[in-house]
Amino acid sequence: MENETVSKNFIEQMIDKDIEEGYCHEVHTRFPPEPNGYLHIGHAKSILLNYGLAQKYGGKFNLRFDDTNPTKEKTEFVEAIQSDIEWLGADWEGRLFFASDYFDQMYEGAVKLIKKGKAYVSDLSAEQIREYRGTLTEPGKEDPYSTRSVEENLALFEDMKNGKFADGEKVLRARIDMASSNINMRDPVIYRVAHMTHHRTGDKWCIYPMYDYAHPIEDAIEGITHSICTLEFEDHRPLYNWVVEEVGKDMIPNKDEMPPRQIEFAKLYLTNVVTGKRYIKRLVEEGIVDGWDDPRLVSIAALRRRGFTPESIKMFVDLCGISKANSSVDYAMLEYCIREDLKLKKPRMMAILDPVKVVIDNYPEGQIEYLDVVNNLENEGLGSRKVPFGREIYIDREDFMEEPPKKYFRMFPGNEVRLMNAYFVTCNSFVKDENGKVTEIHCTYDPASRGGNSPDGRKVKGTIQWVSAEKNVKAEIRLYENIVDEEKGVYNEDGSLNLNPNSLTVLKDCYVEENLADAKAYDSFQFVRQGFFCVDAKDSTPEHLVFNRIVSLKSSFKLPSNN
DSSP: OOHHHHHHHHHHHHHHHHHHSOSSSSEEEEEEOSSSSOBHHHHHHHHHHHHHHHHHHOEEEEEEOOOOTTTOOOOOHHHHHHHHHHHHHHTTOEEEEEEEGGHHHHHHHHHHHHHHTTTEEEEEOOOHHHHHHOSSSSOOOOOOTTTHHHHHHHHHHHHTHHHOOOOOEEEEOOSSOOTTTTEEEGSSSEEEEEEEEETTTBBBEEEEEEEHHHHHHHHHHTTOEEEEEEEEGGGHHHHHHHHHHHGGGGGOOOEEEEEOOOEEOOOEEEOOOOOOOOHHHHHHHSSSSSTTTTTTTTTTHHHHHHHHOOHHHHHHHHHHHOOOOOOOOOHHHHHHHHHHHTTSSEEEEOOOOSSSEETTSOOTTOEEEEEESSSSSTTTGGGGEEEEEEEEEEEEEEGGGGOOOOOSSSSTTTTTTEETTSEEEEEEEEEEEESSSSSEEEEEEEEGGGOOTTTTOOOSSSSOOEEEESSSEEEEEEEEOOOOTTTSBOOOTTTOOBBOOSHHHHHHEEEGGGGTTOOOOOOEEETTEEEEEEEEEOOOOOSSSSEEEESOOOOOOOOOOOO
């Protein structure tokens, strides 16, 4: 038991204490995204953390959309976020909520604050409010409108609700402490006028609550016990607690349960990737990427489309751990996780990305034989398959050289190589076109070496993959690199992105085994010596297969030592 306590992260230790001291009877967490874009890998950490805590303690997990800003929110984003969370395996069990579900209660809470003398309507502009707020070293100045009477504030706030003022003309501020050392407590704005159509409530409201006011009320109404959020909200915690104390406590459905408690943890930062929504939005709108799910991005939808699995993302989040200190993680660690997840699960198929034809001159014309091929040498449970072999095959262009350097063991004139799972073949000659490009290679085979070994025990050093020229499937294969130029860094001095011009390479004339003819969206495979690949969910069709490279086979990445 002692070891178990040591291995718990700081959040679990705090929850344990709340339970032991009798404050918390049932752990209740939530994930509260704003529907203004697609989720990215950093959100996956928050989703899995909140859901994992609810699971660990036998509690509940809610999904709630913080839709308090109708200017940027869309139903498309709501649907995409639900799909991503479902795919990650976080089950909200029907507890799907929206901040907009509680607009009436939030309004009533604001009226209550006014009646208690804890909120007032101000006519200051946004710029003036900033000016009056002071600095980190200087206290703020009292708002000249803070002396309005309760009756006047109630009337003005109702007029705000009824659309009698223009956007920005009036705001409702909480009356807290203009001399507070925490700027967030210097009479923060809690409602603003915004004549905008909301994606769920339509034109019912022309005033909208600010996030710092809305969020603690939502948590209270839903009975959230532990509001787990990222480190930038640490300075907002006193305001969160103030709203809970002044308004939220009365809205908690189970009065025996503890009020919501905010706990902050460090965000997940990945090196050399773009996660900022405004940057991704620009890439999408300018057509630089193929939507929010472009496989070069690290949105959850993009990772899924590229071929990452929920298991690989969970492994990655677990390896990153939960801490209070911000740090960056190398993207190579995410790639390590998908390799680890797929290497024993997926069959190893043959695919030729840059084909050149090989004719085996002494192989019987018109004959096709089917060879037994083991699907995964490291996992016998995946069984074997039959692969067609004939007189003409394709090999990768890089597996042949006219004049090879030393220690090149693949195909060249006079050299014998092994065709994987097939035969030994010796290269005799080749044909070039008028540009000097090799178009055809001629070989002879040793019929006794079927299966890839010779009865006389002779050894060959080179083994190459191949695909039948007669029985295959033509495919488009997309090779991805980082969308930003890693050597220059993500951002230029002017804030623009350093784009990598080679982030996508499309190979149209590729050949894969005929066994892949029925591959469906998201099916993934290891292509021998090429990497792990996934059928593209957007562009692939039965008539035109498209594969995305998920990740190459090798990396220099090593897991950090625990010592």
